[in-house]
Amino acid sequence: MTVAEISRFTNLRMPHVSAELRRLRREKLVDSASTAGTRGASIHLTPSGRNVVIQDIIHRAQSCLPIPSTKSDICLVFKDRDRLLLASTVVFNQLTIAIPDRQPTGEYSSGNQGAQWILAEVESRDGLWINPHTGKIAEMPDVQLNPNSIESFSEGDRPVYVFNARMIGEKRPISLAPGTWFTPRYNEVKHPFHPQPGFNLRIGTLHEDVSPVYAPNLLIIDIEGRMGQLLIARTIPDDYLMISSIHDSKKNPSSIPEDVLDCWIELAHPRTKPSELRRRSQALKDRILLRRRSRVPEETLRRFRADWGNSQFEEKETASETISTKDLGIRARKALIKWVLQSNEDIPVAIEVGDDIPEYMFKQLLRNSERRIIFSSNEYKAQGVARLSSDTTRPLPWARYTDQNGIETPIRIDDTKLSVAMVDSNPRKEPSSSPLSVELTVSEVEDEYISLALNEKNEQDDYWANLVESEHPEAALIATPRKMRWNRWKRIKGRVDQKWMDLVRFEDVPDSELHEFINISDKRKLPLFSEKFSTMVKDNPNFPYEVRPLTPPETASSGAIWIASRLLASAADISPDMTEDLRSWAVPAWLSDIPDRSIDSLSGAYKIVKEREKKALLDSVHSAARDKPNSDLHTWSRFVRVIEGNGRLTPSFSVKIVRQIPMEWFAPLAEQILLNMLKNEQWWNNAELCSIPWAALALRPSGEPHHFPGSGDLNHPGPSDGFLNALEESIRYRPGIEILDEASVANIHDLIMSLRNATMGLPPYIGRTHPLVGWLAQPLHKWPEIAHTDLTGGDPLITARLLITRSRTME
Incomplete structure (x- = not known):
């Protein structure tokens, strides 16, 4: 390996690597094929160096005593960030291994109860047999564990197979003590690529x-x-x-x-x-x-x-x-x-x-x-x-x-x-024999009419469906073509289980009856329906006119209220001819019983109401949100009070802000929110916190105006002089500054490195979330001419800030 490769592998800076290599050369532990200092020279261990490494492994392997009699147990010998040294009683030939982040207890664990299991990649080619009793390298045992032999269950001089592993994905801190034996639980492993993308390959x-x-x-x-x-x-x-x-x-x-x-x-x-x-x-x-x-x-x-x-x-x-x-x-x-x-x-x-x-x-x-x-x-x-x-x-x-x-x-x-x-099927469950999105019971699987509908009539025989509807409504619904299923569902909904409504797709319901469909739909699917609704508004200019329910706002059903909220959220894509109707019908209907997800509806409503009516609108939203503690508008209402000086920004409330308020809205308070969230337990596992491009929110010039409903004359204060020190102190206190090496906290790492380089007068830091993120912390007069093609390939919000050339220091 070259010096550069060692630097990348160890995540150490080049000067530190070079200094350490000079020390190892003096001790004759490493050497290279070229003269010391030659660029690109390959560094390798000398025989003395290899012996030192092996002796270190042998010494650490002694922590494995006593050795259990089972073949499936694994021992943690040593850990260094994402690198692990493990031991087993047999040759470990699996591709990956499950590692607990703490001592496993009980049969199962989930959430913050018990251990969290992480996958690690096994590097078995470097495996070594070691006898921890004698402290020497051992030969591979001639006879593997024999359950019928008493010697297999005695301590004796049994060796262990020591091998290396590397954690995959989320590099959680491991509090497992060296020498701890455990049995890997693969069925409890957190998938490194969770959530899965939902693609068909x-x-x-x-x-x-x-x-x-x-x-x-x-x-x-x-x-x-x-x-x-x-x-x-x-x-x-x-x-x-x-x-x-x-x-x-x-x-x-x-x-x-x-x-x-x-x-x-x-x-x-x-x-x-x-x-x-x-x-x-x-x-x-x-x-x-x-x-x-x-x-x-x-x-x-x-x-x-x-x-x-x-x-x-x-x-x-x-x-x-x-x-x-x-x-x-x-x-x-x-x-x-x-x-x-x-x-x-x-x-x-x-x-x-x-x-x-x-x-x-x-x-x-x-x-x-x-x-x-x-x-x-x-x-x-x-x-x-x-x-x-x-x-x-x-x-x-x-x-x-x-x-x-x-x-x-x-x-x-x-x-x-x-x-x-x-x-999206769960591999721990038995796969359903049905091609439907509906989970069938045993009696439904054995029903000959349902089987016939699945195998021969699925979505293609409305005539047969009409014949069997009276006695076999489920089979009739299966056989009905998709575009006609909504009408059949309205006839049979009182006779079948609600789960069968999953066969009726959102896009197959007539536009004018969509509010009826929403009335009886599973509320957990509303976020998905919201995305489809927005797409249909953009694709079809007539869709907003056709979907608008013919019900007064004061007697609007939950489905009609949901339609009103989605129309307001899509107001920018709707013809101006409908603006007056949105003011007179959609706004009152929406305010009569605001849905839990309405922050985008507020944004749309605020833009279409007349200037003299905006204060009345905000007062109405504050009043409506008071009775909806779980809604995003309740969070917005409390957020506005904080801006006005009538509320307090707590760590738990900061989490709600990040989860429910648009990033541009809370950008002026980004510094306070981030420092607050770093006070939470295990903040590094908070997906909302770690996915926010904090550099794009916090590194803004002082006095930059921010306008959103209820903001008043809010300006960005810019990063404070003590922001960098406060960040480093918070992270150093818990869990430690080394957490910044983890890929999951790349956004926070980029913010700290950008501020640090700018404070020390160094060139801008090349970021993980965007290569040019470091320029956001540099004075604007230092910015070079940057081609637009160089701005792509990173976080879109950081790209947007670079495009409009807005730095924390505009002089």
């Missing part, structure tokens, strides 16, 4: 008793060798459009949509006028599809044959199929990528990007959130994108997976294709 498993890993919307696959690529290709669902050279075009012939030629002609003739390009493209399509005789320039035909070879083209829509690029030229492969980028179809794509494809095209494929898999082995950087790559230490099917947050883990690839409905 299953990548593989970390352990047979731990739930599988699923890909996010965007995944880069960098598996070397054709076998590995074919193995991965088998896991990709059939509804994907696959564009790659993995499949042989001769064995899997597929036609190419003719629209690709529009993209190719631009690459084949880059200096030709657009009108001439359109003419040539149309002529080429007519000629190769034999529609009519067309004259195509010879140079176009020559380039076409060179790039496309014997490829077949067809006039067709984008479909889920495989297009082979095995025999295609560089321009043809570029054209397919451009076509994918320009396509408006909803079909997910898996596409291969070769080494000869320019970086800008690769980056363009990363710029949207559509379901996309990119096969690529190039060296292009892609921050914030999940990647599946080859494992250099293990053969296939082992690979390495890095999620979008940088959490890396070994993984065993499997070839199981899963549907979307299976993604």
Whole structure:
């Protein structure tokens, strides 16, 4: 390893690493192939150095005494941040191991009761047999544990197998004492990628008793060798459009949509006028599809044959199929990528990007959130994108997976294709035999009509459903096409269990009856319905008019009130013609019984009411929120009182603010809120706290105005002179400054490092959440010219602050 590699591996700064290496050289524990001080020299342990390391391991292994008689127990020998030294009585050949963060007690543990189990990656190639009784290296036992032998249960001179491991994902502080033996509980492990992204591509498993890993919307696959690529290709669902050279075009012939030629002609003739390009493209399509005789320039035909070879083209829509690029030229492969980028179809794509494809095209494929898999082995950087790559230490099917947050883990690839409905299933439960989203009882599974509806009539036989509805309403609902299920549900809802309403989708309910659907829906699904509602408002300008219930605001049902709140939240996307109706109907209906999630409704209502009515609106919201202690508007009301000097900002209330109030609203109080939240127990495990881009909120100039409902003349105070010291003292007190090395607290780490570098007059810190976050703490006159392309690739709020060039010091 080089000095730089050791620095990255140990998370120590280069000067500290160099100083330590000089000491080790003097003691003849390390050496290098080059002269000391040579740049890029590889550092290695000398025989004396290896002996010192082994003696240290032997000494620590003596803490394993007494040794238990079981084969499944594991001993914690030593821990150093995320690096662990473990021991077992047999060779540990699992890929991962479950580690408790404290002494396990009882049968089960959850939450803050008992131990929390964490996955760690096992590095068994460095394993060593040690006899802790004699303090010497031992040979591998000839006879493993024999339950029929009395010697197996005696202490004797039994050796232990010592191996290294590294914690995956969340690096929780481990309070387990060295020498503690425990039995791993994989069924209680906190998944390192929880919550799972809910995508339909299953990548593989970390352990047979731990739930599988699923890909996010965007995944880069960098598996070397054709076998590995074919193995991965088998896991990709059939509804994907696959564009790659993995499949042989001769064995899997597929036609190419003719629209690709529009993209190719631009690459084949880059200096030709657009009108001439359109003419040539149309002529080429007519000629190769034999529609009519067309004259195509010879140079176009020559380039076409060179790039496309014997490829077949067809006039067709984008479909889920495989297009082979095995025999295609560089321009043809570029054209397919451009076509994918320009396509408006909803079909997910898996596409291969070769080494000869320019970086800008690769980056363009990363710029949207559509379901996309990119096969690529190039060296292009892609921050914030999940990647599946080859494992250099293990053969296939082992690979390495890095999620979008940088959490890396070994993984065993499997070839199981899963549907979307299976993604969120709990692996600890027996899988349902039903393809429905409804959990069936034993009697329902055995019902022949329900079985018939599931197997033969599902969503496709309304006539049969009408015949059986009177005696078998559940089977009738299953057989009914989706767009017609709401009408049938209204007829049978009093005769069947409420769970069957899950078969009625939000988007399949007529717009004018949507408030009735909300009246009887599971309230836990309202956040999901809110997202769908906002999308429908943006996609269909007539939707707000059609969804508006014909009920007076004073007698509005819960469904009508919910519709009113969503219309107010989407007021910016609704035609101005409806503004007056929102003022006169939606605002009173919403205030009659405000839903628990209404902060965005307040924002919309405040913008549409007239200036003279704003104070009355705020007074009404304060009054309505008083009776809703669990609503986000109750938190807003209390937050406004704090701003006005009539309330106190406590640690527990700070958590509620971060959870329920928009970040831009509480930015002026970001310093106080953060310092308050650091007083909470185990704040480093608080997802709301750790996910906030604190640098973008706290590092703002003094006097920057902030406007939101109830804010008055609120200005940002800017970071105080003692902010950095207060942060460091709070973290040093609990749990310790070393917690900043954890990936989960990257936002707080970036804030502290940005302030520290600015205070010491050092260059801006290169952040984890955004490479340029350090500039937010630097005086504006020091800022260089920054290209817009350099601002992407990090937290969006930090990017926004950089775009508007707002620093904590504007002089």
